Amino acid sequence: MFENNHLKDPRQSLELLLEEATLMGAKRLIRYPNRKFFGYFCSYFPEELILAAGLEPLRLLPDSENPTPVELPAYCCSLARGTLDMEVREKWSDLVGIGFTHTCDTMQCLSGIWAACGNSKTVDIVPPVMLNAPGASSYYHAELGSLLNELTALTKHEIQNEALRAALVLCANTRKLVTELDALRFNLPSPLIFSLLRAGQLMPRPEYALALENCLPLLKDMAKETHNKANVLVSSAVLENNSLFEMIEELGGRVVADDTCTGYRHYSGVTVSGSENLLLDIVQRYTNMPPCPCKNRSLNERISYLTALAKQRHAQGAIIIVRKYCEPHAWDAVTLSESFRRCGIRTLTLELEGANVGGQERTRLQAFLESLLEGPGL
Amino acid sequence: MQVSQEKRRNYRPLVSSKTLQKTMGRYYALTNYHRYWGKLMRRPLAWVTSGAPVELLRAFNIHSAYPEQYAAIYSARNATVNLCEVAEAAGYSQDLCSYARSNIGGVLRPDLAPLGGMPKPDLLVACNNICGTVLKWYEVLARHFDVPLLVLDTPFLTGELTTQAKEYVLEQLNAMVTDLEKITHRRLDEKKLAQQMSLSREITSLWIETRQYCRASPSPLNAPDLFINMAPIVVLRGSHEGINFYRKLRDEVKERVDLAQGAIENERIRLVWDNIAIWPQLFSFYKMFSEKGACFVTDTYSGGWAVEQAPGTPLESLAATYTEVFLNRSPKYRANQLINLIKEFKADGFVMHSNRSCKPYSLVQEVIRKEVIHETGVPGLMIEADMADPRAYAEEPVRNRVQAFLETFDDL
Incomplete structure (x- = not known):
């Protein structure tokens, strides 16, 4: 069982975060027996409301790459297949509920499939796709209100304004700490950064914020040494382990800019506060965060944002990961790589079945990173 | 000679198909020569998704062309593979929608596309009620054409x-x-919009009426008839030409019912089809069924356009009608829809096309299949294929599955 006094030591805090990132919530009942967890899939599911309902948000990640639950065809991403397979194996049976956000077509379908064949209670929110469309904010606000009602019904406790305010403060603080961590990327190993970012989606948030705050000075000390590696940007959907980042690091690369669902994109963007109606602050936050490919704020905003990010972080190359059957990322990969190349940023698009990389990826990554390391400017 | 061929095919052609060819031929000619008359007539050309509120566009005198429909034609004319390969060479994954890939292939290499590809649009209109893919696809088109x-x-x-x-x-x-x-530099003419809504209601009611005749046994239409004859309800919704065609089709179908003429000879098994047609195998696939006396008496796909308008002002009606389309609904809704079709059309079973190109349609099919079997007691078959890309169609495994499925009806 976990106790907060473990967090006084920065090294223990760091170890805890790294353990949690590896465990992916598997030991939640042993470590946090007094907490109730609520599963969710996507960064557009507002964690603030889960926390305000007295629950701990747990991002659902698959524990294997090639599961084949009968309810889904083979031409479906391994995230959907893997997590549904875990539902069938009753790995989520302790969860108070599971939240689905309408982002891609697969998530939309998975919600209905889960409701039909799973045992967990499911809760949906359908945010606008066109985030700047006329009426989108009002609609989003009303959807958050409906979600609040659903979570109230689920927990049988009215969600108080104070609880919501505390959740907003906790999330804002966490995002601030994570932004400090993101600034250390240049001089810290990429797998370490990604583990720390992933842990914040898999363990109770107050403990995460406390542990991260305690170990940040240590991380800052560790980051004093400069590196001589090839700077890359990585764009991807969910990556449930560090396999890719370990290989990048091993082959002489370093991720200096991160656009992954389970990485910094989950936290990035400004946290708004101060509205009388707290739900409006949440609408602002999720509307203005850097969009994933499923959302549109204007035609080229995502492409321009990522190109600017790569330039600002002095990325020499960009690695675009397309997980097999992930359509939104596959669509944007073409335009994104054209945009990077126009700016002189070399680009590699890798298709992965799951999060693990193997021999084939090694060959391509090695050639790509060597070309960056041998190129001008290093 | 002609009679023996028809017997061999076990297929009764529709007389109104000549009107269909003429109606659609005129539409394609108008569309493909838009550059010669569009500016002159102040009628911009819009590329639109099949679920877009075209009544509003027609009220603005906009001429609409449908990439999805062209993609179906590319497929039926065996051009899809070449066009998809062009898109794939440009970086678009083979796992993306084959309509989208073949359309993009046609944009990049119009010389490889039937009908010379699609004419350049002046604007693009997408509605994501059918899938999220259309947004990404149309973003690509908007960047390419800068419209x-x-x-x-x-x-x-x-x-x-x-x-x-x-x-x-x-x-x-x-x-x-x-x-x-x-x-368009035009003000919205509300009377014209109301008129378009009225014409749209009329064409829809004709399509609904025509389809309902298929409750008769033998059914006057089979799946390929439904798929071929749905073209005007998609591209000419709210037009007089479309209405005239559906009147003829409706009359012919009614006459078949009066004469007890089935679409296939010796109808023995009545089936419901779920998902988009397998365009590259349109006749050979369904022939496997018709030669065993199995007729698809209705389907969920072409039935997507057989939905009455929601009440309210024209814009309120469009808002509700286009949001409530079946592909934008839960598996529970879709299962009930299929259950009702099976009951209403007295079907003995159903066939689902697990379509690699259409995730919203296909990913939920297995849970729907189980629910429908549980509620109706009729068998349901799942076939994996693709609506347009023949590379995803494995003929022998499909044939084996179809044969095994049809054998379960041998006692009928």
Whole structure:
């Protein structure tokens, strides 16, 4: 069982975060027996409301790459297949509920499939796709209100304004700490950064914020040494382990800019506060965060944002990961790589079945990173 | 000679198919020569998704062309593989929608596309009520052609249409009116919109009536008839030409019922089809069924256009009608829809096309299949293929599955 006094030591805090990132919530009942967890899939599911309902948000990640639950065809991403397979194996049976956000077509379908064949209670929110469309904010606000009602019904406790305010403060603080961590990327190993970012989606948030705050000075000390590696940007959907980042690091690369669902994109963007109606602050936050490919704020905003990010972080190359059957990322990969190349940023698009990389990826990554390391400017 | 061929095919051709060819031929000619008359007539050309509120565009005198429909033609004319390969060489994954890939292939290499590809659009109109793919696809097109992209975001309905969703769509439609006024330099003529809505109601009611005749036994139409004859309801919705065609089709179908003429000879098994047609195998696939006396008496795909308009002002009606389309609804809704079709059309079974190119249609099919079997007691077969890309169609495994499925009806 976990106790907060473990967090006084920065090294223990760091170890805890790294353990949690590896465990992916598997030991939640042993470590946090007094907490109730609520599963969710996507960064557009507002964690603030889960926390305000007295629950701990747990991002659902698959524990294997090639599961084949009968309810889904083979031409479906391994995230959907893997997590549904875990539902069938009753790995989520302790969860108070599971939240689905309408982002891609697969998530939309998975919600209905889960409701039909799973045992967990499911809760949906359908945010606008066109985030700047006329009426989108009002609609989003009303959807958050409906979600609040659903979570109230689920927990049988009215969600108080104070609880919501505390959740907003906790999330804002966490995002601030994570932004400090993101600034250390240049001089810290990429797998370490990604583990720390992933842990914040898999363990109770107050403990995460406390542990991260305690170990940040240590991380800052560790980051004093400069590196001589090839700077890359990585764009991807969910990556449930560090396999890719370990290989990048091993082959002489370093991720200096991160656009992954389970990485910094989950936290990035400004946290708004101060509205009388707290739900409006949440609408602002999720509307203005850097969009994933499923959302549109204007035609080229995502492409321009990522190109600017790569330039600002002095990325020499960009690695675009397309997980097999992930359509939104596959669509944007073409335009994104054209945009990077126009700016002189070399680009590699890798298709992965799951999060693990193997021999084939090694060959391509090695050639790509060597070309960056041998190129001008290093 | 002709009679023996028909017997061999076990297929009764429709006389109205000549009118269909003429009607659609005129539409394609008009569309493909748009560059010669569009500016002169002040009628911009819009590429639109099949679920877009075309009544509004027609009220602005905009001529609509449908990439999805062209993609079906590319497929039926065996051009899809070449066109998809062009798109794949440009970086688009083979796992993306084959309509989208072949359309993009046709944009990049019109010389490889039947009909010379599609004429360049003046604007793009996408509605995501059918899938999220259309947004990404049309973003690519908007960048390529550098023309305005208007998107109608219709929230997915996990249950019934909510007030907030309806108001959101309505607000976007109001904004779309403003955008269209700027693009066309015309004010919205509300009378014209009301007239378009009325024409749209008329064509839809004819399509509904025609389909309902298939409750008769033997059914006057089979799946290929439904798929071929749905073209005008998609591209000529709200047009007099479309209405004239469906009157002829309706009369012919009614006559077949009066004469007890089935679409196939010796109808023995009545089936319902779920998902988009397998265009590259349109006749050979369904022949496997018709030669065993199995007729698809109705389907969910072409039935998507057999939906009455929701009440309200024209814009309110468009908001609700286009948000409530079946592909924008939960598996529970879709299962009930299929259960009702099986009961209404006295079907003995159903066949689902697990379509690699259409995730919203296909990913939920297995849970729907189980629910429908549980509720109706009729068997349901799943076939994996693709609506347009023949590379995803494995003939022998499909044939084996179809044969085994049809053998279960041998006692009928």
